[in-house]
Amino acid sequence: VEQRILGRTGRQVGVIGLGAWQLGADWGEVAEDDALATLAAAVDAGVNFIDTADVYGDGRSERLIGSFLRQRPDAGLTVATKMGRRVAQDPAHYTLDNFRAWTDRSRENLGVPTLDLVQLHCPPTPVYSIDRVFDDLDTLIQEGRIASYGVSVETCAEALTAIARPGVATVQIILNMLRLKPLDEVLPAARAAGVGIIARVPLASGLLSGRYDEHTTFPENDHRNYNRHGEAFDVGETFSGVDFATGLAVVRRLVPLVPAGVTTAQLALRWIVDQPGVSVVIPGARSPEQARSNAEAADWDPLSPVELATVRQTYDELIRPLVHDRW
Ligand SMILES: NC(=O)c1ccc[n+]([C@@H]2O[C@H](COP(=O)([O-])OP(=O)(O)OC[C@H]3O[C@@H](n4cnc5c(N)ncnc54)[C@H](OP(=O)(O)O)[C@@H]3O)[C@@H](O)[C@H]2O)c1
Numbered sequence: 001v002e003q004r005i006l007g008r009t010g011r012q013v014g015v016i017g018l019g020a021w022q023l024g025a026d027w028g029e030v031a032e033d034d035a036l037a038t039l040a041a042a043v044d045a046g047v048n049f050i051d052t053a054d055v056y057g058d059g060r061s062e063r064l065i066g067s068f069l070r071q072r073p074d075a076g077l078t079v080a081t082k083m084g085r086r087v088a089q090d091p092a093h094y095t096l097d098n099f100r101a102w103t104d105r106s107r108e109n110l111g112v113p114t115l116d117l118v119q120l121h122c123p124p125t126p127v128y129s130i131d132r133v134f135d136d137l138d139t140l141i142q143e144g145r146i147a148s149y150g151v152s153v154e155t156c157a158e159a160l161t162a163i164a165r166p167g168v169a170t171v172q173i174i175l176n177m178l179r180l181k182p183l184d185e186v187l188p189a190a191r192a193a194g195v196g197i198i199a200r201v202p203l204a205s206g207l208l209s210g211r212y213d214e215h216t217t218f219p220e221n222d223h224r225n226y227n228r229h230g231e232a233f234d235v236g237e238t239f240s241g242v243d244f245a246t247g248l249a250v251v252r253r254l255v256p257l258v259p260a261g262v263t264t265a266q267l268a269l270r271w272i273v274d275q276p277g278v279s280v281v282i283p284g285a286r287s288p289e290q291a292r293s294n295a296e297a298a299d300w301d302p303l304s305p306v307e308l309a310t311v312r313q314t315y316d317e318l319i320r321p322l323v324h325d326r327w
Helices: 032-044 056-071 096-110 125-129 131-142 156-163 186-193 204-209 244-257 264-273 288-299 305-323
Strands: 003-005 012-014 049-051 078-083 117-121 149-152 168-174 196-200
Touching: 032 056, 032 288, 056 078, 056 096, 078 096, 096 131, 117 131, 117 168, 125 156, 131 149, 149 156, 149 196, 156 168, 156 186, 168 186, 186 196, 204 244, 204 264, 244 264, 244 305, 264 288, 264 305
Parallel strands: 049 078, 078 117, 117 149, 149 168, 168 196
Antiparallel strands: 003 012
């Protein structure tokens, strides 16, 4: 797996990582053994970057990763976690005392003295403009609680505000074939500033795997069932904010591009890997097979100019009017 520098963390990470939201099992089921097997499969396939959060399964995802780190202390992993969404979303909660308590809990869950990277977890927009918040994050570094910090954002505007802060090492943002807006300004700005880009929801919650059709259903406790209209959190996190029927129409146009021997999911990941400025892509694998297949995407050829043009044209015709001005 190709290695890239993860922004101002200065660390080298493989360009395909692993998202670990699903390992929290607060949407859909992932048994503990399956979660550990998925982590092992990813790492054995060359993955060395894992993204989690304190809120995923209220710590379950972090604790499973912690167990894995104890099993494989020499795996050379970089683990990014997030904080801030275990309390009501109020800028007043973004205090040094809370940061200390939240990172201490994550250090304990992960079993590490210093967190490699902690990200503010899609905080309320005003938080990006509070200088004191970023001073407090600098304090966490001085105290040895964290090595670096970044932000996970909902909008391109939030990303640009964060990139302008000198201490922000990384920005995590939705980027996939249904979410092209970050290519306009965010990726160029991040490259110019040396800020890492962590591309999340790369398969548009699985839509871009090409496995779903009009008859596909999701379990009751799966956000792809209960958050289709943003009932629980930002609707952009579910199918990238695209309604399911339109998403299927897009995938039907993209499937003919998929070369023999490659899966639709691998093509979707490869497309993100090739966007200048991307540091790491974090698909959420639910099984060892998915983890292995995702890691392989880093080895495929880049998309041809014709394929790239089809992705752009499909976006412009079907998706841009729905989402481009939203995030
Ligand atoms: N606010 C935030 O900061 C935030 C929000 C969302 C996500 N994230 C991060 O981003 C990561 C990824 O997001 P995500 O899991 O929501 O979306 P995603 O990676 O776009 O989609 C994950 C889904 O894609 C399917 N899939 C994965 N690998 C596959 C493969 N090889 N072949 C076929 N299907 C495959 C699985 O669907 P099935 O379940 O149908 O098998 C899986 O549940 C999360 O784990 C988390 O780390 C962060």
